[in-house]
Each structure stands twice: as C-alpha cells, then as structure tokens.
Amino acid sequence: MSEFPISFTLEYPYTRTLGPVIGPFLTALRDGRILGIRCGGRVICPPIEFDPDTCETLSPDFVEVGPGGTVENWTWISDPSSKHPFQSPFAFVQVKLDGADTTMTHAVKASGPDAMSTGMRVMAQFHETLEERTGAITDVYFVPEADARNQSLRPGAGEVEISTHLISLTYNDTLYPHAARFAEGLLDGKFIGQRLKGGEVSIPGKGYDAIARVMLSEADDVELAPTGTVLSYTVITPVKYRGQKETEPYLSASLILDGAGQTLVQQDIRNIPLDEFRVGMRLRAIFKPVDERSVDDVDNDWMYPSIGNVVERWESTGEPDVPLDELPESM
Amino acid sequence: MAERCAVVGIGQTKYERCLPYSMDGLVRQAALRALEDADLSFADMDAIVIGKAPDALEGVIMPELSLADALGAVGKPIHRVHTAGSVGGSTAISASTLIESGMYNTVLTVAYEKQSDGNFMWALSGGRSGGAGAGGSFAPWIRNYMRRSGAPDHIGCKVAAKDRRNGAKNPYAHLGQADLTVEAVQESPMIWDPIHFLEVCPSSDGAAAMVMTNAAGAKRAPRPPAWVISHAKRSELGVFPGRDPVRPLAAIDCAKALYKKAGITDPRRQIDCAELYVPFSWFEPMWLEGHLICPEGEGWKMVDSGATEIGGDFPVNMSGGVLCSNPIGASGMLRLLEPANQVRGTAGDYQVEGARVALGQAYGGPSNYFAMWIVSSEPNPTFS
Numbered sequence: 001m002s003e004f005p006i007s008f009t010l011e012y013p014y015t016r017t018l019g020p021v022i023g024p025f026l027t028a029l030r031d032g033r034i035l036g037i038r039c040g041g042r043v044i045c046p047p048i049e050f051d052p053d054t055c056e057t058l059s060p061d062f063v064e065v066g067p068g069g070t071v072e073n074w075t076w077i078s079d080p081s082s083k084h085p086f087q088s089p090f091a092f093v094q095v096k097l098d099g100a101d102t103t104m105t106h107a108v109k110a111s112g113p114d115a116m117s118t119g120m121r122v123m124a125q126f127h128e129t130l131e132e133r134t135g136a137i138t139d140v141y142f143v144p145e146a147d148a149r150n151q152s153l154r155p156g157a158g159e160v161e162i163s164t165h166l167i168s169l170t171y172n173d174t175l176y177p178h179a180a181r182f183a184e185g186l187l188d189g190k191f192i193g194q195r196l197k198g199g200e201v202s203i204p205g206k207g208y209d210a211i212a213r214v215m216l217s218e219a220d221d222v223e224l225a226p227t228g229t230v231l232s233y234t235v236i237t238p239v240k241y242r243g244q245k246e247t248e249p250y251l252s253a254s255l256i257l258d259g260a261g262q263t264l265v266q267q268d269i270r271n272i273p274l275d276e277f278r279v280g281m282r283l284r285a286i287f288k289p290v291d292e293r294s295v296d297d298v299d300n301d302w303m304y305p306s307i308g309n310v311v312e313r314w315e316s317t318g319e320p321d322v323p324l325d326e327l328p329e330s331m
Numbered sequence: 332m333a334e335r336c337a338v339v340g341i342g343q344t345k346y347e348r349c350l351p352y353s354m355d356g357l358v359r360q361a362a363l364r365a366l367e368d369a370d371l372s373f374a375d376m377d378a379i380v381i382g383k384a385p386d387a388l389e390g391v392i393m394p395e396l397s398l399a400d401a402l403g404a405v406g407k408p409i410h411r412v413h414t415a416g417s418v419g420g421s422t423a424i425s426a427s428t429l430i431e432s433g434m435y436n437t438v439l440t441v442a443y444e445k446q447s448d449g450n451f452m453w454a455l456s457g458g459r460s461g462g463a464g465a466g467g468s469f470a471p472w473i474r475n476y477m478r479r480s481g482a483p484d485h486i487g488c489k490v491a492a493k494d495r496r497n498g499a500k501n502p503y504a505h506l507g508q509a510d511l512t513v514e515a516v517q518e519s520p521m522i523w524d525p526i527h528f529l530e531v532c533p534s535s536d537g538a539a540a541m542v543m544t545n546a547a548g549a550k551r552a553p554r555p556p557a558w559v560i561s562h563a564k565r566s567e568l569g570v571f572p573g574r575d576p577v578r579p580l581a582a583i584d585c586a587k588a589l590y591k592k593a594g595i596t597d598p599r600r601q602i603d604c605a606e607l608y609v610p611f612s613w614f615e616p617m618w619l620e621g622h623l624i625c626p627e628g629e630g631w632k633m634v635d636s637g638a639t640e641i642g643g644d645f646p647v648n649m650s651g652g653v654l655c656s657n658p659i660g661a662s663g664m665l666r667l668l669e670p671a672n673q674v675r676g677t678a679g680d681y682q683v684e685g686a687r688v689a690l691g692q693a694y695g696g697p698s699n700y701f702a703m704w705i706v707s708s709e710p711n712p713t714f715s
Contacts, residue, residue: 012387012450015448015450017350019352020353048400049355050359052400198572202571211571232478234525235524236464236466236470236523239464260572262572266467
C-alpha cells in the first residue's frame with residue numbers, strides 16, 4: 001500500500017474591532033509613538049482596558065512612553081519561521097520602555113546573541129513609510145541603542161479602529177492506513193468502506209467501529225458498488241465569501257450507496273436538470289479517466305469526508321425509483 | 332443536588348455588528364448589566380463560567396484568559412465550556428451545576444460571539460472552500476423532514492414570519508420585522524432550496540450573561556428569581572451508520588431526561604412557552620417533535636395552527652430567537668436566558684401572560700449536541 005502524504009493549509013481572515021484602548025495604541029504606533037495607560041500609580045504598556053486589581057474600566061489616560069527602553073529578558077531566535085517579524089536571526093525581548101512600569105514583548109534586530117544582554121538599552125525604530133505602518137504591533141521594532149537612527153515620520157490620517165489579520169497554518173500529515181486504503185480505492189475507481197460489527201457499512205471507514213467501540217482492520221474493508229439512491233438534496237445559491245469558488249446555483253445531493261449504512265453528502269450534480277432530479281432516484285458514479293483522478297482533499301479528520309475528485313458525474317441508472325417509504329430514515 | 336439554583340440577574344447587549352467595542356468591552360457590557368439586574372458586583376462572584384463557539388471564529392485562542400480582567404475574574408476560578416453552537420446552553424448548565432453542587436454560592440456566566448471579527452461562512456466550512464455553507468448541510472435534512480412528515484411548503488415561511496415579528500418586540504434583537512408576512516418570506520430568494528433567504532439566521536455580534544445563585548442568594552435578590560427546575564445535556568456522534576439527523580436520538584434522550592427530572596409528563600400542556608434553537612425556520616417543527624413536545628409528524632401542524640405564536644397554547648421563540656439574533660456562542664445561552672426572562676415576568680413586549688414554567692433548548696454541530704433546561708417562577712412547581 002502506498003503512503004499518502006497530505007498537506008492542508010488552514011486560513012482564517014480576521015477583522016477585529018479594537019475598542020477605546022487598543023485602537024488609540026495602534027493609531028499611535030502608525031504615527032510613530034508608543035502609548036501606555038495610567039492604572040492606579042502605574043503606567044501599563046501595552047495599554048489595557050480594565051484595571052486587573054479593581055475590575056474598573058480605566059479612563060483613557062494615555063501616556064507616551066519610550067522610545068528608549070531596558071531589556072529585562074531576552075531569547076535569541078536563530079532560525080526564524082515565516083511567521084516571525086524578521087527573516088534573519090533576531091531576539092524576542094521583554095522590554096520596559098522609559099516611563100512604563102510593565103514590560104512589552106517585542107523583537108530586537110541585533111547582530112547576534114553576543115550583542116544581547118539583560119539590562120541593555122534598546123531604542124524603538126519605526127518602519128519608514130505609511131505603506132509599512134498600518135496600525136499594527138509590527139509597525140515598530142527595536143535595536144540596540146547604539147544602532148538607532150533618528151527618524152522623521154509622517155503621521156497617518158484617521159483613527160485605526162479595525163485590525164486585519166490573515167492567519168494561516170499548514171499541516172503536513174500522512175493518511176491513516178484505513179484512509180489511505182479508501183484513497184487508493186478512489187484512484188482505482190472503487191468505493192471502499194468498512195463493515196462494522198453490527199453489519200452496517202461505514203463509507204469511508206474510520207478505522208474503528210464507533211458503535212461497538214472496537215478497532216477495525218483491512219479485513220473489515222468492503223468494496224461497494226458505484227450505484228446508489230438519492231436520499232435528499234438542496235439547490236445552493238452561492239453567497240460570496242472569501243474562498244468561495246461557486247458562482248451559479250447548483251444541485252448538492254445526499255446519496256446512499258447500495259449496501260452502505262450512511263450517506264455521501266454534498267455530492268455535486270451538474271449534469272441532471274433540477275426538474276428531472278428527485279428523491280428515490282437511482283444513480284451510478286461515472287469515474288474520471290485514471291490520470292485525471294485526484295484525492296488531494298481526502299483527509300483524516302473532517303466530519304463530512306471527501307471522496308476526492310474522482311467522480312466525473314452521477315448519472316441515472318435507468319432503474320425505477322426506490323419508493324419513498326422504502327428509503328432509510330438515517331442519513 | 333445539594334443546593335437549588337436560581338437566575339437572579341440577566342444582561343444582554345444589542346445584537347448587531349458591533350464596531351465601537353473590543354471583544355472584551357462587548358463581553359463586559361453584558362456582564363455589568365447582569366450584575367446590575369442582580370444588584371451585585373464582580374466582588375460578589377465566586378467564579379466565572381464562560382462559553383463561546385470555536386476560538387478560531389475570532390482567532391483569539393483561550394479567550395477566557397485574556398477576558399479575565401474584563402470579567403472581574405482576576406484571582407478567581409474561571410471555567411470555559413465549548414460544545415459548538417449549543418455552547419451557550421451548556422455553559423449556563425455548567426454554571427448551575429456549580430451552584431447545585433454547593434461548590435459556589437454565586438457565579439457569573441457569560442457567553443458571546445463577535446462574528447464580525449471573523450469570516451463565519453469561511454470558518455464554518457472548516458477554513459476551506461466548500462461553497463455549501465451551514466444551510467447547505469441542513470437543507471437536505473429539512474427536505475427529508477418535509478417528505479417524512481408531509482408538511483406543506485409554507486410552514487418554514489410561517490415560522491420565519493412569526494419569529495421576525497416577535498423580534499420587532501425585542502429591543503436587543505438584531506433583526507425584527509413587525510409587519511413581515513408569510514408571502515414576503517415565500518417571495519424572498521431561495522438560497523438553500525427549500526430554505527428561503529428570510530428563513531435564515533443573521534450573523535451577529537453580542538454577549539449574554541446571567542448571575543446564578545443558591546436559595547440563600549435568591550432570597551436576597553431584588554427582583555424575582557427564575558428557579559432552575561431541571562437541566563439535561565446529551566450528544567451523539569455527528570456521523571455514524573443508522574443516525575437520524577432529522578430526529579436525533581440524543582435530542583429525544585435529552586428531552587426525556589429533562590422532563591423526568593422536572594416531573595413533567597405532558598410537556599405541551601405543562602410547559603407555558605419555549606425558546607428553541609432555530610437557525611433555519613424548519614427547525615421549529617423538527618425540535619417540537621424531536622423533543623417530544625408533540626408526536627412525530629405533528630410539529631408542523633402546531634406551527635400551522637398558530638399554537639407557537641405569542642398568544643397560542645405553546646409559544647416558541649417569543650424573543651425572535653436565533654432567526655433574529657445569532658451571536659453563535661451566545662445564541663444557546665439566550666435560549667436558556669429568555670425562558671428565565673419569561674418566568675421572572677421581565678420579557679417586556681414579548682412577555683407570555685402568566686408564564687410559570689418555561690423551556691430553553693440549544694443545539695449545536697450537525698444536530699448532535701443538545702442542552703436543555705426548565706425554569707419556573709416557583710422553586711417547586713407541581714404538575715397535574
């Protein structure tokens with residue numbers, strides 16, 4: 001059996017409202033200044049909305065702090081990842097800015113770990129242009145005091161009220177053995193399920209029987225015929241959102257393969273007109289040519305498992321419909 | 332149980348796209364309103380119980396930690412609950428369990444979602460392009476319900492028109508349409524056939540909070556308490572051979588356990604009103620049946636007869652429900668909070684006259700997580 005390496009990038013776009021404290025803090029960063037907030041007798045930077053000691057809402061009594069500060073803790077990042085603020089080695093620090101009573105976690109660009117020490121003086125440096133300074137914590141970074149340049153920065157316009165982030169995480173994994181056998185079957189033009197101890201067939205198998213609570217093995221694999229019955233369907237009119245690829249209404253069907261105990265959901269039907277499509281209809285999967293089949297989106301965990309991109313279309317078998325009262329109630 | 336639990340404070344934010352506040356500020360607003368209603372302060376709280384749907388929806392991981400300042404929780408126990416869309420219900424039940432066990436005297440429970448901070452259509456597709464959306468998953472089950480029950484097409488539209496009209500009476504509701512007709516719902520675009528646009532919940536920001544306390548605390552409360560009579564949670568796997576998502580076994584088991592603990596034998600007659608989690612209109616008849624309020628196949632007839640309108644014999648979603656406001660993590664708590672509003676007599680323009688016993692229900696995931704409770708104006712209501 002071949003191994004199936006899988007790679008999946010999870011992405012989320014965020015647009016966060018900042019509120020009355022982080023908004024002004026990020027607006028000031030964009031304009032080349034760092035703000036703390038008065039809280040009792042202290043100045044807290046980065047500023048916070050609520051007094052942790054009394055639970056009271058802090059009044060927006062901002063104090064400009066820095067641009068110099070003292071490093072209280074540091075660690076050297078010798079092999080930065082693509083998500084780090086610098087792509088060459090740098091230090092993460094906790095820096096107490098002049099005028100503040102708390103430390104801020106941030107990054108120092110230095111020549112090497114030998115240039116770093118607890119108690120060293122650092123200076124804020126802002127990115128030069130307003131294209132680079134967007135109202136984000138990464139608008140600023142720190143350098144050893146001796147390396148600091150004088151900056152003359154042009155402030156931006158308006159208040160920063162929303163911050164936008166695109167977060168992405170790439171997972172690299174290998175399909176579990178049962179999922180690999182399922183994927184291999186799809187590439188061969190076969191639907192491979194697993195027979196549970198109670199006799200029902202799960203398609204795809206999970207590698208275990210969730211009802212009897214026992215592990216399943218290759219010996220429990222069963223091949224199902226590529227024929228089945230329509231249990232239900234919807235016509236989806238696509239709404240626009242990030243990542244949406246559909247533009248026109250399309251039929252999405254729930255099918256139960258002959259001999260299966262659970263449905264294949266969200267099977268796109270592009271070839272059968274809506275007015276000819278009906279619950280109870282008998283369908284057959286027509287597989288794509290071998291070299292056009294792909295199982296890239298088959299994965300280990302998703303609740304509604306993909307059957308990959310191997311089916312060219314579902315077409316009528318020509319058999320009479322299954323009477324509605326003979327359809328299973330399970331989906 | 333060692334102690335009885337009562338709701339003595341309720342707080343809500345307006346449900347809408349909330350721009351002036353941070354997530355912290357939004358959650359705090361509901362908490363402060365609940366404390367004010369209970370005439371208590373953060374200092375009186377023994378613990379905080381917080382719930383929301385997946386962290387990925389806003390991208391703030393373990394927000395219960397960063398929200399501690401906003402919720403007066405510094406130095407106090409803070410419990411986080413997560414059960415998908417039913418989470419607000421499960422959160423309130425967890426909070427009441429902490430009172431009933433005798434662990435704490437008074438707790439603040441909060442649930443929220445700030446949907447505008449993320450892209451929910453994308454996030455609910457698991458961060459991948461599906462195109463189907465939540466409605467695309469639920470629509471085939473709704474079609475299946477219609478086929479099995481013989482319900483006519485207009486039932487869903489009737490639920491939607493009722494809920495949106497009710498929402499117009501609720502000052503916190505995101506959507507409310509005082510004059511919405513069944514015909515207007517039928518004429519709205521079909522987006523997940525058989526679901527029309529006006530049969531779909533909105534995407535809202537918002538938070539809901541309750542102060543819960545024991546019998547001694549309830550005695551000191553400035554306003555009438557809502558007594559927690561019984562609660563139940565059940566779940567099942569989202570996908571397995573033999574599962575019936577139209578009438579999930581977990582929904583039936585949850586209702587049976589709930590009614591048994593309360594001593595309820597005839598829910599339709601013995602319960603005065605209910606808030607059910609109805610994100611797509613057809614879930615009203617589906618849950619009326621799935622939670623044994625009526626026999627299988629009869630839920631749509633209750634809708635059609637007007638029984639679930641305010642003024643009917645079994646009003647449902649008097650507040651407008653999820654169809655009017657859907658801050659996901661808070662939506663389940665609202666379903667449990669609004670029955671408390673009803674039995675306290677604080678439901679304003681959508682008050683059910685004389686409500687004594689009320690049901691709240693939340694569901695989540697692919698109809699596989701359930702949380703329900705019964706509250707009453709009386710600590711020990713009897714049923715005949």
